[in-house]
Amino acid sequence: MIKKIIILLTVLLVLFIGGSTYYIVNSMKAVNPGAIDNDVDFTVNEGEFLYSVLAKLEEKDLLRNPWIYKIYNRTVRELNVKKGFYRLSSASTGLEILSVLEEGKQELxxxxxxxxxxxxxxxxxxxxxxxxxxxxxxxxxxxxxxxxxxxxxxxxxxxxxxxxxxxxxxxxxxxxxxxxxxxxxxxxxxxxFPFYVDLSDEKLQEKLILASIIEKEYRVEEEAALIASVFNNRMKIGMPLQSCATVIYVITEEQGKEHPERIFFRDLEIPSAFNTYLNNDLPPAPISNPGITALSAAFNPAQTDYLFFVVKDSMLGTHTFTSNLADHNTARHSYIQGFRSK
Known part of the structure; x- marks a missing residue:
């Protein structure tokens, strides 16, 4: 009788251990194995405790039964998760996810x-x-x-x-x-322009301000240096730049209005140090953050005698460049006539 009881208890113990082992192993598997494109953003805050992190992982369906990992933390080895922003996958096992949090390899x-x-x-x-x-x-x-x-x-x-x-x-x-x-x-x-280090602070700032205007004026890369030459030639003879981009800056940044669909003559008379229709000088500060094309144009402008440019093809973003007002007006009239005939 005692022998039968011992055998029965042994069998039950084996079944219990086997069942528990299966349950634990199954609980530590990936929640969604084989899943694709199911990354989850996850944040570990400064000073956040492990138990809180485990609870959040369960809420986001990234692991099952957080109590198993609490036992693991106490009996196998201590889990030390690091603060940060991570992108985790439910296709990863619980230990794989915790390994990422321990290594601190954050998502950029x-x-x-x-x-x-x-x-x-x-x-x-x-x-x-x-x-x-x-x-x-x-x-x-x-x-x-x-x-x-x-x-x-x-x-x-x-x-x-x-x-x-x-x-x-x-x-x-x-x-x-x-x-x-x-x-x-x-x-x-x-x-x-490696020689920029030899420029005075004032000259360096002037070049940047000019580049910020060119950035807002050009659409075709090949024309950026030509636009720079127009502005440079105007400054040499004390002629206002008359850049519409600076007027738009005044409207949007200084007046806080939405970007206008078009500029009216009254807009050209808005009093502002940034309005290059009213002032001969450059604006007091950049109106944008220029990229490599505009910067290159400002520091290496084309050598021309152009003083004007006007839109030639609004779809392509190209311009007609001219050296005198008469030719400029002809080009402007040609564009207006072509625009009206469309």
């Missing part, structure tokens, strides 16, 4: 800044991507002490935020974001 957020964006627009894009807050970034942009440390000859980083594709961690320090963009600007400037 991709940010592409188009040419010609203003700092305020970049700030909104950064906040939208979850990289840093718009307000914090703009505070860094206008931090005069930070500008001095970065060798920027201005009180603002407007114009020095180079348009490119960047990769940042979530909640990245705004000052560091700005430093990366400014470093990229100077690296690209060195590639197109």
């Amino acid at each position: 957020l991709r940010l592409t800044i188009p040419e010609g964006m203003r700092a305020s627009q970049i700030a909104l894009l950064l906040e939208e991507k979850g990289i840093t807050s718009s307000a914090a970034f703009m505070a860094a942009v206008n931090d005069s002490e930070l500008m001095e440390s970065l060798h920027i000859p201005a009180d603002s980083a407007e114009g020095y935020l180079f348009p490119d594709t960047y990769y940042f961690q979530k909640d990245f320090p705004p000052q560091k974001v700005l430093e990366y963009m400014v470093a990229t600007y100077f690296r690209n400037l060195d590639s197109i």
Whole structure:
């Protein structure tokens, strides 16, 4: 009788151990094995406890039965997850997911800044991507002490935020974001005009302001240097630049209005230091953050006698360049006639 009881207990123990082992192993498998394109964004906060992290992983269907990992943490080895932003997959096992959190290999957020964006627009894009807050970034942009440390000859980083594709961690320090963009600007400037270091701060800033206007004026890359030559020739004889891009800047940035579909004559008379229809000088600061084409044009303009340019084909973005007002008016009239006949 005792022998039968021992055998029965042994069988039950084996079944219990086997069942428990199966349950534990099955619980530690991937929640959704073989899944494709099911990445989940996941954040471990500063000072967050393991148990809280496990609960969040279960909520996001990234692992089953978090209590198993609590036992694992106590009996096998301690799990030390690191703060950060991660992209995890439910096709990974629980231990694979926890291994990622322990290694701290964070997911980087991709940010592409188009040419010609203003700092305020970049700030909104950064906040939208979850990289840093718009307000914090703009505070860094206008931090005069930070500008001095970065060798920027201005009180603002407007114009020095180079348009490119960047990769940042979530909640990245705004000052560091700005430093990366400014470093990229100077690296690209060195590639197109290595002698920029010999320029005075004033001349360097003038070139950047000019590039920021060219950026908003050209559409065909081959014309950027020609547009630069027009502006340079005008400045040499004290002629206003008369750039519509600066008027649009006044309307959108200074007046806070939406981008106009067209500019009226009354807009050309808006009093502002940025309005190059009213002022012979360059604007006091860049109106955009120019890319490599506009920068190259500003530092290496074409050598021409052009003083005017007008749209030739609005679809292609091409212009007609002329050296005198009579030819300019002819080209302008030709465009208007062609536009009306469409």
